[in-house]
Amino acid sequence: MSGSSLELAALTKAYGSTVAVDAIDLKVPANTYCCLLGPSGCGKTSTLRLVAGHETATAGDIIIGPTNVTELPPAQRGTAMMFQSYALFPHLTSADNVAFSLKVRGVPKAERRASAMDMLGLVHMEPYAERLPAQLSGGQQQRVALARALITRPQILLLDEPLSALDPFLRIKVRAELKRLQKELGISFLHVTHSQDEAMALADLVVLMNGGRIEQAGTPREVFNAPRTAFVAQFMGGHNVIATGSGPIAVRADRVKLRRAGEPGRLSGTVRGIEYQGTHLQVTLASPDQSDLTALMNEAEFDAVPLKPGETLAVDWSEQDIHRLNA
Amino acid sequence: MSAVADRHVVADAEAKSASAKPSLFSRALPAWAQALPLALVFLVFFLVPLALTVMVSFWDYTEYSLVPAFTLRSYVEMFEGCYDKLPDLCVTLKTYLSTLKFCISVWLISLGVGFFIAYFLAFHVRTTTMQVALFLVCTVPFWTSNVIRTISWIPLLGRNGLVNSTLVKAGIINTPIEWLIFSDFSVIVALVHLYTLFMIVPIFNSMMRIDRALLEAARDSGASGWQTIWNVVIPLSKPGIVIGSIFVITIVMGDFVTVGVMGGQQIASVGKVINTQMGALQFPPAAANSVILLVAVLFIIAALTKLVDIRKEL
Numbered sequence: 201m202s203g204s205s206l207e208l209a210a211l212t213k214a215y216g217s218t219v220a221v222d223a224i225d226l227k228v229p230a231n232t233y234c235c236l237l238g239p240s241g242c243g244k245t246s247t248l249r250l251v252a253g254h255e256t257a258t259a260g261d262i263i264i265g266p267t268n269v270t271e272l273p274p275a276q277r278g279t280a281m282m283f284q285s286y287a288l289f290p291h292l293t294s295a296d297n298v299a300f301s302l303k304v305r306g307v308p309k310a311e312r313r314a315s316a317m318d319m320l321g322l323v324h325m326e327p328y329a330e331r332l333p334a335q336l337s338g339g340q341q342q343r344v345a346l347a348r349a350l351i352t353r354p355q356i357l358l359l360d361e362p363l364s365a366l367d368p369f370l371r372i373k374v375r376a377e378l379k380r381l382q383k384e385l386g387i388s389f390l391h392v393t394h395s396q397d398e399a400m401a402l403a404d405l406v407v408l409m410n411g412g413r414i415e416q417a418g419t420p421r422e423v424f425n426a427p428r429t430a431f432v433a434q435f436m437g438g439h440n441v442i443a444t445g446s447g448p449i450a451v452r453a454d455r456v457k458l459r460r461a462g463e464p465g466r467l468s469g470t471v472r473g474i475e476y477q478g479t480h481l482q483v484t485l486a487s488p489d490q491s492d493l494t495a496l497m498n499e500a501e502f503d504a505v506p507l508k509p510g511e512t513l514a515v516d517w518s519e520q521d522i523h524r525l526n527a
Numbered sequence: 528m529s530a531v532a533d534r535h536v537v538a539d540a541e542a543k544s545a546s547a548k549p550s551l552f553s554r555a556l557p558a559w560a561q562a563l564p565l566a567l568v569f570l571v572f573f574l575v576p577l578a579l580t581v582m583v584s585f586w587d588y589t590e591y592s593l594v595p596a597f598t599l600r601s602y603v604e605m606f607e608g609c610y611d612k613l614p615d616l617c618v619t620l621k622t623y624l625s626t627l628k629f630c631i632s633v634w635l636i637s638l639g640v641g642f643f644i645a646y647f648l649a650f651h652v653r654t655t656t657m658q659v660a661l662f663l664v665c666t667v668p669f670w671t672s673n674v675i676r677t678i679s680w681i682p683l684l685g686r687n688g689l690v691n692s693t694l695v696k697a698g699i700i701n702t703p704i705e706w707l708i709f710s711d712f713s714v715i716v717a718l719v720h721l722y723t724l725f726m727i728v729p730i731f732n733s734m735m736r737i738d739r740a741l742l743e744a745a746r747d748s749g750a751s752g753w754q755t756i757w758n759v760v761i762p763l764s765k766p767g768i769v770i771g772s773i774f775v776i777t778i779v780m781g782d783f784v785t786v787g788v789m790g791g792q793q794i795a796s797v798g799k800v801i802n803t804q805m806g807a808l809q810f811p812p813a814a815a816n817s818v819i820l821l822v823a824v825l826f827i828i829a830a831l832t833k834l835v836d837i838r839k840e841l
Contacts, residue, residue: 254743275749287740291762301748304758352748 203230203387204265204278204355206251211260213246220246222412223260228390228405230355233382235399236392238409239435244392245360247409251390252281252358264355275301280354284361286345288333294320295329298347319347322381339370350385357382359391363398375402396436400424408432425452429526440493441525442467448525455521456495458483458513460505465514469493471507483507485515584814593810601815622795623823629711629786629796630779633718637775638768640719641726645767646760648727649734650742665724677788680717684708709791717789718779725778726771733767734760769835773828780824 206228213221221243228234236244249255251262253274262270262277269277288297295316296303302312320326323343333341342362349357362378363371379402382389393399399406400420407417415435416428427433430441433450440451459465469485472492481502485493493515507513584601587594609617616624644665652658668676683689684707691703706712737760745755761768783798797820804813 252747254746274747281744281747283740283744285738285740287738287744289741289744289759300745300750300758304745304748304750304754348744348748 205230206234206356206388206390207261207263208247208251209261209263211247211250211262212258213243213250213255214258219412221250224409224412224414226407226414226417228388230388231386232388232404233379233402234388234390234405234407235403236390236407236409237394237396237399237403237435238415239394242409243412244394244407244409246412248281248358248360248390248392251277251356252279253277254281275352278355279358280349280352280356281358282342282345282349282360282362284364286333286341286365288341288345288348290333293330293332294325294336294344294347297333297344298351300348301352315351316347319351320344322350323347338365339374342366342374346381354387356388356390359389361392361394363393363395371398378402400436408435410435426523427525433523433525438496442490442493446524450523450525451517451521453482453494454480454496455517456493457516457518458485458495458497458505458507459516461512461514463514465516467493467515469513469515471509471511471513473509474507485513487515580814580817583810584818586811586814588809588811591808601811602819604812605815605819618795622797622800625794626780626796626798629714629718630776632715633722633779634772634775636715636719637723637726638772641723641771642730642764642768644723645727645730645734645764646756649731649737665727668721668724673784674788676721677717677785680713680789681708684713684716709789709793711790711794714786714789714794717785718782721785722775722778725774729770729774730764730767733764737763765835769831772831776827776831777824780820780827 206226208224208226210223210225211221212219212223224243224247236247238244246255250257253269253272257270260270261268264278267278269279274281289300292300295313298319299307299312299316302315307315317326317329320329323346325340325343325347328336328340328344333344336344342365346362359378363375366374375398378389378391391398391402403420405417406420406423408415408423410431416423416432418426423432424436424438427436427439427450430448430450433439433441438453440453440456442449442451458469461468467487467490469487471483472486473484475482475484480496480498483495483497485495487493495515583593585597585599587596587598587600605619606617609620648658648661652661671679681688685691686703686705686708688707690707691700694700695703741759741763742755745759750758781798783796783802786794786796787799787802797816801813801816801820804810804816
């Protein structure tokens with residue numbers, strides 16, 4: 201399998217007067233784990249489906265490797281899609297599901313069976329080759345769906361919220377496997393998710409979308425540490441967006457310092473809630489003329505100056521922790 | 528120690544369930560009561576008449592009376608000479624063969640037509656309102672009585688009907704086609720027209736349960752439209768196809784009105800034979816014929832249900 205780059209140029213999808221994807225431009229280099237991230241209705245799934253060829257673009261181009269695939273049917277694009285509900289054929293065994301695309305291409309039975317078993321081996325599902333999807337657990341169904349998508353040797357694998365149907369424990373395990381598989385295969389994965397944790401853990405390239413546009417694209421560290429807008433800072437979490445005289449700024453919650461009232465501080469805030477989160481404590485403060493502020497403290501810091509709800513404090517941060525946002 | 532304790536627990540549970548029995552019965556009572564009305568209707572209007580039919584089929588008869596007895600006369604007369612005449616077919620076998628021929632033709636045509644109408648309704652019509660509207664259109668054949676509906680075919684298919692006069696005027700044929708009406712053709716047309724709906728509804732129902740993502744997954748795997756229909760839609764519509772087939776086959780096997788009118792009273796069918804015998808007040812042979820027909824239909828249904836577990840789908 202060889203990786204190809206993906207390029208979207210002014211890609212637009214409109215349903216009547218509603219614009220789902222609004223002239224987005226994006227370059228995904230070959231062999232990249234790219235996460236399309238955003239809240240529901242931001243256009244991330246539409247973008248994925250446009251790349252897959254299950255939606256036709258209203259305007260713009262999709263270029264995979266050297267080829268403009270905008271008008272090509274899904275199977276000729278060098279993409280394969282793993283569906284959110286896995287979409288396994290309920291009347292076919294795991295092996296037949298995986299071999300389906302070879303069957304419709306007229307590959308002889310013995311040959312396609314051997315390829316299917318190879319693919320099932322890749323996802324450690326050979327022992328379940330003869331099971332029907334209904335006889336498999338969610339995680340097992342997902343592996344079969346993955347094998348079915350990979351058997352066409354795609355240059356780009358498209359994953360539509362692949363982890364959303366799994367329980368939290370399995371989710372973390374599977375996402376590590378996805379990352380490993382992507383590196384092993386050396387192809388690009390385009391992964392749609394609404395979870396910023398998932399995107400930060402997996403992605404080489406995070407593309408944060410909002411209202412059909414790309415809000416910011418970059419490595420997880422870039423996007424997290426240098427959010428371009430208030431939306432990005434809020435969506436990625438861990439940031440306080442603070443209105444100042446010279447425009448909005450973002451300050452990471454773990455860089456916020458809390459001091460006793462009367463000590464130097466840039467804002468004052470009243471403690472509204474304290475949550476113990478194991479490795480740290482999260483303090484929520486209400487501040488006049490601002491939305492709620494969050495401060496993260498480690499246990500030792502907190503124990504040195506125990507806080508109580510209702511207490512008014514000075515809220516401070518150092519100059520180098522200020523990150524200016526575009527208004 | 529723990530074994531003793533376990534035994535104690537088991538004994539305890541048994542005692543509890545024993546004391547719970549009356550309450551279990553009183554809880555089951557409403558359920559039985561709910562099932563009772565339908566069970567009664569079923570008993571009075573289906574099982575009792577069926578039993579009576581079987582009973583009468585063994586009675587003796589004369590030109591003017593029924594004689595309660597136990598004789599195989601009706602059955603023997605039905606198949607009289609069937610064996611001796613072979614390879615020529617006796618009347619009864621000919622009638623069954625003719626009925627079976629209609630049955631298979633109508634089944635195949637209504638399956639083909641019904642499948643694609645259901646496919647269109649399920650996958651190409653996007654709004655529910657439109658689906659309901661088109662479904663109502665499919666029920667149009669049932670908006671009028673059987674007699675009026677059958678008679679209405681004459682102006683269309685008759686010797687001087689719309690089809691013939693159009694074809695003659697268009698210069699495609701010189702003389703009207705005779706077999707458009709009162710023929711096997713017209714019987715099949717009328718039966719297909721009527722009973723395709725019984726094929727559409729269950730197949731549509733099966734198709735609506737198919738996850739649309741499966742069709743996209745098939746397309747993503749490179750399947751063409753026909754490959755998707757053959758490999759995904761048909762296997763997943765099988766329960767609907769079988770249920771629809773049972774409807775059509777059972778109805779057509781017993782039909783005598785449509786075959787009679789559309790066949791110009793010239794075409795034999797098992798239903799028609801039973802109807803004639805009833806008209807002649809020969810109830811025992813009519814009953815015997817009915818029993819044989821019932822057995823034949825049950826065999827067909829049994830064969831069809833082998834193909835798919837219908838209980839799983841209801």
